[in-house]
Amino acid sequence: MLETSARLLRLLALLQTHRDWTGADLAAQLDVTTRTVRRDVERLRELGYPVHATRGTGGYRLGAGAALPPLLLDDNEAVAVAVGLRSASDGAVAGIEEASLRALTKLEQVLPPRLRHRVRTLRDATVRVGVPGAAVAPDTLMAIAEACRRRERLRFDYRAHTGSVSVRSVEPHSLVHFSRRWYLVAWDVDRADWRSFRADRIAPRVPTGPRFEPREIPEGDVAKYLSLQLSARSWPYQATVLLHVSAAEAAGCVWPGMGVVAAVDEHSCQLHVGADTPEALVWMITSSDIDFTLLSGPRELATALRAQAARCDRALRNFPST
Secondary structure, X not given: OHHHHHHHHHHHHHHOOOOOEEHHHHHHHHOOOHHHHHHHHHHHHHOOOOEEEEOXXXXXXXXOOOOOOOOOOXXXXXXXXXHHHHHHOOOOEOOOHHHHHHHHHHHHHHOOHHHHHHHHHHHHHOOOOOOOOOOEOHHHHHHHHHHHHHOEOEEEEXXXXXXXXXXXXXXXXXXXXXXXXXXXXXXXXXXXXXXXXXXXXXXXXXXXXXXXOOOOOHHHOHHHHHHHHHHHHOOOEEEEEEEOOOHHHHHOOOOOXXXXXXXXXXXXXXXXXXXXXXXXXXXXXXXXXXXXXXXXXXXXXXXXXXHHHXXXXXXXXOOOOO
């Protein structure tokens, strides 16, 4: 009996590799006859695993069933799932925190001691800094994701930062998790332009609209487009500076959401930034610790830069030079 159970687990592990297996191949892997493979497949089916017969090859494939049967994970997969569940338990998707903790508890109970130690070591050594972004209902994320996958127009009520609500009709392109928030990047049908929407401010309407042909995303990359939107175009104060290093060197000094770097030549690049005050712009530009030239921006930015320079100069007046 123990030998049969061990063989069933090995058979299940092979079937979970997401490929078609012939009966002969499985028999060779398990060192049994094809008749034994057929009997073991029937036992798996009785346990709730949907093992399908593949046409033409006399083989087998593990499919999706109506219920969730037990899964077999290798060591790295088990640790990855545990870490993901821990992150989800205090993440930005509303309503899954408790379910994530329950699933994590179940997983840790069945992990072998060596893996349980790895998971707990990582957990105990990890410190979370900052607060999560605004939470999004799982149903909202799924509705948006389904519309993206099906390429169907999505209508929703959208609450702006001012509190006003409008009805939007869009051709959804992608869901993006950016800086602890979820965003929808989409073509706004009524405004005939690309827009980004915070998912926590979206209330989807059903049913979805007609299907559409996908459009080319600006900048050629959805992450780059959203970075530009969030770092510059949506802020009341915007500026462009010339950084006197290459784009590759600047990339390590500009974090996502701070600004967008565009190469000029092999020795310089432009940084596009935005903020809610001129003083915040000064901090963002100077925090890169790179020599720069101001190319464009509001007059208040020039005033704030001079004030910062004067403040730094006054701070050194009584400081010993040696």
